[in-house]
Amino acid sequence: MSSKLCAVIDYGMGNLHSAHGALQTVAPDTKVVVTSDADVIRKADHVVLPGVGAIRDCMAEIRRQGIDQVVAEVRKSKPLLGICVGLQAMMERSEENGGVECMGLFPGEVKFFGNDLVENGEQLKVPHMGWNRVEQVVHPLWAGIADNSRFYFVHSYYVQAANAAQVKGRGHYGVDFAAAMGEDNVFAVQFHPEKSHNAGLALLKNFLAWDGQA
Amino acid sequence: MALAKRIIPCLDVDKGRVVKGVNFVGIRDAGDPVEIAKRYNDQGADEITFLDITASHEGRDTTVHMVEAIAEQVFIPLTVGGGIRELDDIRRMLNAGADKVSINSAAVYNPEFVKAASDKFGAQCIVVAIDAKQVGDNHWEIFTHGGRKATGINAVEWAVKMAEFGAGEILLTSMDRDGVKSGFDLGVTRAIVDSVNIPVIASGGVGNLDHLVDGVKIGHADAVLAASIFHFGEYTVQQAKQHMAAAGIEMRLD
Numbered sequence: 001m002s003s004k005l006c007a008v009i010d011y012g013m014g015n016l017h018s019a020h021g022a023l024q025t026v027a028p029d030t031k032v033v034v035t036s037d038a039d040v041i042r043k044a045d046h047v048v049l050p051g052v053g054a055i056r057d058c059m060a061e062i063r064r065q066g067i068d069q070v071v072a073e074v075r076k077s078k079p080l081l082g083i084c085v086g087l088q089a090m091m092e093r094s095e096e097n098g099g100v101e102c103m104g105l106f107p108g109e110v111k112f113f114g115n116d117l118v119e120n121g122e123q124l125k126v127p128h129m130g131w132n133r134v135e136q137v138v139h140p141l142w143a144g145i146a147d148n149s150r151f152y153f154v155h156s157y158y159v160q161a162a163n164a165a166q167v168k169g170r171g172h173y174g175v176d177f178a179a180a181m182g183e184d185n186v187f188a189v190q191f192h193p194e195k196s197h198n199a200g201l202a203l204l205k206n207f208l209a210w211d212g213q214a
Numbered sequence: 215m216a217l218a219k220r221i222i223p224c225l226d227v228d229k230g231r232v233v234k235g236v237n238f239v240g241i242r243d244a245g246d247p248v249e250i251a252k253r254y255n256d257q258g259a260d261e262i263t264f265l266d267i268t269a270s271h272e273g274r275d276t277t278v279h280m281v282e283a284i285a286e287q288v289f290i291p292l293t294v295g296g297g298i299r300e301l302d303d304i305r306r307m308l309n310a311g312a313d314k315v316s317i318n319s320a321a322v323y324n325p326e327f328v329k330a331a332s333d334k335f336g337a338q339c340i341v342v343a344i345d346a347k348q349v350g351d352n353h354w355e356i357f358t359h360g361g362r363k364a365t366g367i368n369a370v371e372w373a374v375k376m377a378e379f380g381a382g383e384i385l386l387t388s389m390d391r392d393g394v395k396s397g398f399d400l401g402v403t404r405a406i407v408d409s410v411n412i413p414v415i416a417s418g419g420v421g422n423l424d425h426l427v428d429g430v431k432i433g434h435a436d437a438v439l440a441a442s443i444f445h446f447g448e449y450t451v452q453q454a455k456q457h458m459a460a461a462g463i464e465m466r467l468d
Binding site: 015017018021054115119125126127129131132149150152154156173195196198199200 | 217218219220255258282285286289291308309310311313335337338382383411412413436437466468
């Protein structure tokens with residue numbers, strides 16, 4: 001039996017060591033590779049689109065390297081997981097950097113938390129950094145993870161979904177936001193599963209065992 | 215339902231070993247950094263901070279390898295500090311698997327470095343470490359060189375400036391308290407937390423679990439950092455979290 005292949009897409013935005021390490025740890029029999037090679041991504045059984053940093057730079061690299069084309073193919077054919085800015089890049093547009101057009105896999109926008117985020121009279125700090133709860137909407141990737149488990153977030157912009165049925169995890173920080181989005185074989189999260197200890201590792205394990213059926 | 219307060223065990227690493235000094239002198243060996251980091255990860259630590267206290271004097275290759283080894287086994291955020299002076303130092307640590315770097319003296323000598331680092335790598339991975347000492351009533355100053363060198367800079371004003379320059383977080387250490395186990399300097403902690411809109415980690419002086427509670431409840435800190443209470447087995451990280459949760463603080467217990 002040949003082992004499965006998981007491609008972590010590398011488009012030059014930050015270190016993918018952690019994502020690679022976490023995926024490899026939960027699935028020792030899967031070959032996890034960090035790559036920008038479209039052919040390797042096409043051959044993979046599971047594909048991960050990570051992302052850190054500013055959306056303008058991420059989208060510029062995604063377009064320059066043709067990652068958007070590969071993602072468009074992948075989203076029709078096999079399990080795809082977006083992480084952090086990887087999720088944001090899947091929305092229609094972001095208001096970061098004066099407004100950036102994104103890939104549009106999901107309808108909806110990416111918005112700034114703002115500098116006057118207040119809850120119960122308390123000024124909330126931005127970025128939203130730390131461990132927050134995620135209210136789950138039934139999906140195979142939550143299997144075995146307690147509802148309202150905490151995951152590690154670090155972001156200043158949040159996803160506002162246009163289609164509520166695609167929200168698979170609800171987060172709250174001053175405002176309600178989409179902590180996870182999903183449709184068919186695509187799942188994407190705002191938090192960092194590779195930094196979210198047991199709950200995060202469980203989600204990655206579920207992803208690598210997932211056949212893409214929601 | 216809110217963001218949890220964080221507990222961050224800190225590894226002060228000297229020549230490849232975790233050590234703990236009292237007021238930065240009188241060093242005690244606490245073991246292998248990779249093993250200790252793994253233990254804290256398993257105990258439910260919310261993050262880990264690795265401070266290379268030999269960095270000012272020696273080569274950094276040992277640190278890079280150690281950070282790589284920790285990042286392979288620890289699936290929570292990892293901050294690395296000590297001797298971060300150039301953009302290339304930051305790049306090396308991030309590539310080795312660090313999620314954030316902590317900048318200390320270099321920020322004091324060249325505040326523009328913080329701006330350049332934040333522009334280049336994003337505010338989320340730039341922590342500015344502030345070592346403060348009380349020099350008068352409600353007056354704290356920045357010290358460098360492990361607390362030996364005064365700078366004359368007001369600590370609260372400095373924190374505000376660093377936030378403006380793009381720091382994503384502040385690691386505040388009270389040099390009077392570090393290693394003496396009498397609790398955080400809550401005055402400077404609260405003064406800084408209430409002056410900036412970025413998270414502040416309180417550090418220096420933790421001797422028991424009530425000190426952690428005070429850091430959050432009285433000092434208003436977003437996160438609390440401690441070293442020796444965990445290294446020498448007095449408390450586990452999980453005990454500390456349970457204690458803080460029992461005091462009514464929002465913690466990650468799952």
